[in-house]
Amino acid sequence: MTTTRGQRFLSAFKPYQLWRFLVMNVKILRGVDRSKRLPAFRVKYKVSYVVPGGEMPSVIANTSKPHQAGDVIRLLDRDVEVIEVRQMMRPRNQFTFLEAICRPVEGK
Amino acid sequence: MAKVVIIGAGFAGHTAALYLGDALGEDHEITVVNKGTEFCYLPSLIWLGVGRMAPEKLVFPLAPVYERFGVRFVQGQVTEIHPADDYVVVRPVGEEATRRLDYDHLIVATGPHLDYAGTPGLGPDGGHTESVCWIDHATRCRDAYLERVERMEKGERIRFVIGSGHPMATCQGAAFEYLANVHHDLLRRKLRDRADLEWLSNEDAPGDFGVGGVQVKRRGRVVGSDTFMQAVFEDFGVTARSGCGVLGVDEKRIHWEDLDGVEGDTRYDFAMLIPRFLGPRIRWVGKEGEDLASRVVNPGGFVLVDAFYGLPYDRLVDTPEAWPATYQSPNFRNVFAPGIAFAPPGPISRPHVTPGGRQITATAPRTGMVSATIGRLVAMNVIGLVREGKMKHQARMTEMFAACVASVSDSLWSGSAVSVVVMPVVPNHMRYPKSGGRDPLSTHLESGLAGAWMKYTIHKTMLHKMKGRFGWKIIPE
């Protein structure tokens, strides 16, 4: 891509630049307004919890925070530790689909 | 009476001080500790660096502003933070003894530590290159630049190299703006034909700017910032070399490695290279005098806040909530870190590792607008905590707007600027899945005279706001 003569002319043509200045101001004010007022965008995580070895059945649940390896969570009345989190498919809109591989926490 | 201590009076800390002083100044104790006595408007340092603006036009004294807002001001350097005992240790300027300042809420807004030492031979203090990252450095840079101009006037040919000075550097926008101003200033002096201008950057493509580039629709066509910047470089007659991590600088050459692991060097007569940014050089001390750094800061020294750290890049890009919302330390809940001081959960641009294992990535910028917005947010939350015991606000960089206007000259008649407006700063692929994670109606990329007007308007209005003058609150950060 190269800058054409027309573009070069327009980039210094004052009436056109006044219009661009107004457009930019509107965009900036819109951006400022949105970043000031937007309610936080809530992502929903649909997590399939898998405990290998068949000790516990898989569970699917919604959470508002993605798990990380090392998290200990309560699953079907037992404490399990998350050892790996995988993304099962690309997120769609607000939904993220995760698979959390877990192991029962010793002694619980 | 609550005690709030703010370390640093840059975009983040000073904005927080204005809002806190305005709301709590009369009944509570708000204290700002800053190394210098003046606020410096850093985005205009590029004009100082080519001798087009006097240093005094970029600064104003902080104390009179704070007096009006009921904020105490201490000129000094914070050397230690004791987050378990809620106090900081300050070395006031001109005093031998250190002083203890107690707090109920602490705002760490120290900006970056400019790590010239991270690249052998880099920087103005003992190195071979110049910098526009701070006012005294930019003044030195101007003197070095004008000395080269003098040599060119005598007929010498000079090679200018401008860009990033470390494989993990940030702030490419500032470096590009400096390059554009050098180009324009040399044109104005009718010396451009005696200069070779080279862009050397760690971005994987020109126009990445550490935010993964920008895409906009213009006249029905999608234009990326990479093609746009290539056209700008071609227009300026600049040789652009991207994907280069600078490893060291000697008196004549800049040594680098590129993304393929190929090493090379570039000869220079004048170089302005932005260093790597690190977190503040402050000791975090526990109750028994132990080092608390591992609980409060990341290995780079940036303060850990309410982000999800450690996510692989591919998950990070799809997890907008990984970016912090309150900038509150998870281990010490009365400590906040707005602006450059907080640790981002990862880069915004895709990270690259060379075959030899060296990371070359344009790291996440936290621009002036973003820093000031976060400063205001943290202030509002501290006001909420003091008055009602709870925080009410949050703002993530995946929902926050930023503008970088890289002026080509300061003239309002014949100037020009490359304007990059991004909403949000960190692409939010879930909110804007069809437009690269950005709001197509607010995101903007353009070059022209209107940008020069915009830069001037932002310069004037931001300084007006920062001085706390009439209507300061309605001027957006």
Ligand SMILES: Cc1cc2nc3c(=O)[nH]c(=O)nc-3n(C[C@H](O)[C@H](O)[C@H](O)COP(=O)(O)OP(=O)(O)OC[C@H]3O[C@@H](n4cnc5c(N)ncnc54)[C@H](O)[C@@H]3O)c2cc1C
């Ligand atoms: C040349 C240049 C051009 C730029 N252009 C733009 C632009 O066009 N748009 C944009 O949005 N942003 C721009 N930026 C970026 C912007 O300036 C920064 O993002 C912003 O300054 C960061 O604000 P901060 O408050 O986090 O840190 P700073 O502004 O760096 O402030 C930190 C303050 O803390 C003080 N401090 C540090 N350590 C201590 C301590 N231990 N004790 C006491 N005080 C301490 C420092 O002295 C300083 O005053 C530019 C930056 C540069 C350098």
